[in-house]
Amino acid sequence: MIRFLYADELQAYPLLSHTMFCDRAFQFKERLKWDVTVDENGEERDQYDAPSLRPLYVIWERPDGRHGGSMRFLPTTGRTMINEHFSHLLDGQTVSDEHTWECTRFCLAAGSGTDVASTLMLAGSALMKGQGVEHFIAVFDAPMTRVYRMVGSAPKVLGSTGEGRTKTSIGLWTYTAASKAQLLSKAGISADVVNWWYQRKFGRASKAA
């Protein structure tokens, strides 16, 4: 199932959050060879995980309670990784718009496939629609381009640096009904389920469940 959790809510889900930060360590440090910090517990965290910045995580939780995939959101009106570290990809431009959120640390656990990636992006689109957000902006590198293409949700590339596997880009996602239909079919779930996950966290108080 999908969980929407703020940083200060992670502690209520110790297994889920520990496995998320460990999967991030594997994906970003081991596989992608990014210069990220992994602590003695095997968890990868950066300054944008600080609860004081109020990051919002969208997490796919497996039936056994472990992390299957996740991403992290921050509003671009506050501190963001793009504005503080990647603005050179936009000619030094910074992005600050109440209708644009930054998405970082898109991560899939080993064994998670395109269904999980699609489900995460559906959860992201529910967030977009539900919170009046028009765009997600994200930094990603070459291997992720393939994942985005496979799930049928390729971003508009705003700027890039590097070549081949080390090519890093900034992309902009916009909600469209067509991409949502494609994501639903890739994820193999119904729109009602996605909506229910969203409403459980942000919407009207549910009477059942």
Added chain:
Amino acid sequence: MKRRRAATAFNTILKALERTTELPQLQLISEQLRDYFEVDHIVYHWVSGSGTQYGCGTYDDAWVQRYVDQDYLRVDPVVLGCFQRFTAVDWKKLNWTSKAARGFLEDAQAHGVGNQGFSVPVHGPNGQFALFSVNHDSDDDTWFEFIENNRRNLILVAHYFNEKALEFEPDRAPEATAALSPREVDAMTFLAMGYSRAQVADTLSISEHTLRVYIESARHKLGAANTTHAVARALQNGLIVI
């Protein structure tokens, strides 16, 4: 309650908000917004890191005084629940289970506060925090439909209100007129000259999507409602010359 109407009336209020030069006028705008949305109350509530608060809106004066006297800031589940969030929240999703919270709710309703609420948290520079709330008395279904139809405008106006309030804050760090980046100046200049977006993108050798980011960023810095408004403000403030 308001379902859907032409955007003109809403844009008129946004423009009035934009032109506001004095704090008391925010009170007037909140009343206009209440009438526009056809709800019981619209409230803007600034809570600074130093513990001072400022508010305006349509709540009964007696309730506002009561809120201050009782130091409800420390109890109010809306304030406590929104401080660590940037997503808009329906009041029924907040934690009202403590005895203090239930007492607060009872007292609020006795002072004319409705049973439904929706708040947009806004975080400004240096730990500044404010809530923009809409409040009404209705059943859940009616309320849910209202929020569905008006969420985007409520979030938009929340950010406008906060920017305005920050402008009036005397201790605010001196960064009022944000400078535009060279690319933003280019984009706004060509738009001011009457170029279409496609022509501007072509002239600057960038994609229309990249151009959009520059325009949106300039629009945000200028506190403008739309591109035309942003161009007008850039010209007015002398940021671009044509």
